[in-house]
Amino acid sequence: MADIPPGGFVAPKGIPEYVGPDFVAVRDTLVREADRAGYAHLELPVFEDTALYARGVGESTDVVSKEMYSFADRGGRSVTLRPEGTAGVVRSVIEHGMDRGTLPVKLRYAGPFFRYERPQAGRYRQLQQVGVEAIGVDDPALDAEVLAVADAGFRALGLTGYRLELTSLGDAETRPEYRATLQRFLEKCDLDEATRERARINPLRVLDDKRPEVRDQLADAPLMVDHLSDAAAAHHAKVKQYLDELGVAYTENPRMVRGLDYYTKTTFEFVHDGLGSQSGIGGGGRYDGLMAELGGQALSGVGFGIGVDRTLLACRAEGLDVAPARRVEVFGVPLGEAAKDHLVGLVGQLRRAGIRADLAYGGRGLKGAMKAADRSGARYALVLGDRDLEAGTIQLKDLGDGSQTEVALADAAAAVDRAVHG
Template sequence: MRTFQAPKGTYDLLPPDSARYLAVREALALPARRAGYGYVETPGFEEVELFARGVGESTDVVTKEMYAFTTKGGDELALRPEGTASVLRAALEANLHKAGNLPVKLWYSGSYYRYERPQKGRYRHFSQVGAEAIGAEDPHLDAELVILADDGFRSLGLRDYRLLLNSLGDRKCRPAYRELLQEFLRALDLDEATRDRIEINPLRVLDDKRESVQKQLTGAPMMRDHLCQECRDYHERVRELLTIAEIPFEDDPKLVRGLDYYTRTTFEFVHDGLGAQSALGGGGRYDGLSEMIGGPELPSVGWALGVDRTVLALDEEDVRLDLAPPVQVYAVPLGEEARRALFSVVTELRRAGVTADFAFGGKGLKNAMKSANRSGARFALVAGERDLAENVAQLKDLESGEQAPVALDEVVSRLRSRLTLTTVREAQ
């Protein structure tokens, strides 16, 4: 009979590796939660038009990479290729912007889907943590989000990454620059698809990674040289705030990222140890996106950080996360009466906040102790008929090998005390 495998370009997360992914998600989200961002969760699929309008019809995401399908009812839907458009749609639908407390600050975590050529660091199913601040135009907000992302990476122990920063102007100064850039690009030797892009969104040509294109971009006009005074002052304030917060950054005039909705502040975190897939995440300001998808004018800014790429960066730097063991106590009963007694103790331990497991399946002592060691538990709790007759269990420290009897009604308090003491010692 045929056996099934995960679809091409996807992966399964399984223990023990999955613990690292969970730790990365939590670390990247924690700074945003501390800054007042509330959790939002949106459907895994949306109307195709939401992404066509918001992300941009000329982007590779929409034209080549989106998983689109027609439902039995005739609705045109797509698996979400990114999070911002969905989160903004949800906020507008719920009228969060009318609650009188702007900006609306939201964070999220989930799976996203793009039909891409699978390679290390680029998958068709990938995980991101994102944060969006909706409804305020303030350079302090842009700086806040950059700092929160940087704090998340640093809390994990990452060091060898760089922050790239740019400004893409606004609706006042970008039109004139757009015409200037189009005039320059039309004179280049480019393929038909790229020439089409010149007419739709010429900024995206600057982001073309092909060497044959990049060579021709020497001397191309840069947005930074054509910013209006308001955008120039805004960007300079963001730079000042990052400098005050001791966040190093590099000005990158070609940074436009892959989505059409960005305005003004644009940023990206890159890790040179990851090769072609160097972007750990990024984001920027998207002041016109709300209007693009039918909402009011709501200047906003946000980012999305890749969990998969961050894990790869940790591997590249050989950073080992300090993960709590999945099990702290492993119960080993010897005999049916002991099984009943220790199962009750395990239940009490879990309710007291201690992670505990049980030797299921009636294993003998030797096999059960092997399972205890494999579980990563610090302590084994062993009991047989003689122990129960004395109303005790044997508590064994699996690191030192020391073993001592403990009264059954004192097991929970004793273990909580021992585990707390161990944690304190390790932290010192």
């Protein structure tokens, strides 16, 4: 039999665990805004054919070339734990013919994704995302809707210290030409070997280099937004107009880069300054070629992925309470076995009536049970002892102001209901 490792079992490297209610509160708040805009839930597989990501995300990306959890299953097939959501959504849309119905197809997903990276603040090997995709209609109003859904999610959580950075990466007709122009510019710059290699593989990525000596050289580098086709420029202008109408604030960042190859036209990132090095709490954009690349119709799509882990960190950085402190509304405090027997039933009755309730288990003393009631966050305690049982009553105590009222045991559930909802 396998041994227990020294120091005990621990979760795999770089994987956060969330014990309190905060994580679920953040995730569900983000999902709720997608639901409100009509995005339907899609439950995706956690692993897919490795080729799906190689084709969809792009062989030259870091995500595919060095961060994937890939392995051979028992049948010898190469599979990969999903590093992102869009490729899987598009595959599902094509496989199930969803693009044959009413367009756009609007879907949302939530769950864990996996990237083999060195962990640090806000960067995990198992990361949690909420995402949406709107596929099949190339309408700038949809780009704006997607952005508004993400923005509404952040606002619903109470976040204020973030900004939306926006740009356009152009379309398939003009991007290759711009790319060549940028590469010619970069060849004339004084760059180290690693950066030259980057300029060869993905020249756009050099544009957002953080080093001052590189930035200085790139001050008048050619930018994509100045080389857009008429159609792409018109699309970009329309997106900004709709954002204004939706009341979504943004700043233009023409040097923004995405690490996934499929983005075209609208590209964006939500940035929060309270997180340290990993400041992106969400990102996404439009992808014109992905459907066709994965064997479907030549349809465009647009979507985002929000990092739930980082959004939670952002909430904490802003000191926000994202989850209610109240675990339950009512807490039962039994004095003795007979009282406990009654309270077990009463608590069950309260729960069936939709009231969150708990009680002190394990035969704790009165003081300990009251303490547990306090810690539970309950507004009310139900105190029951032999004296009450004989009299057919129960004590309903308001833990906020300390007042206590005696009610008939038979009316206890109704009295609690009035107290909680009144």
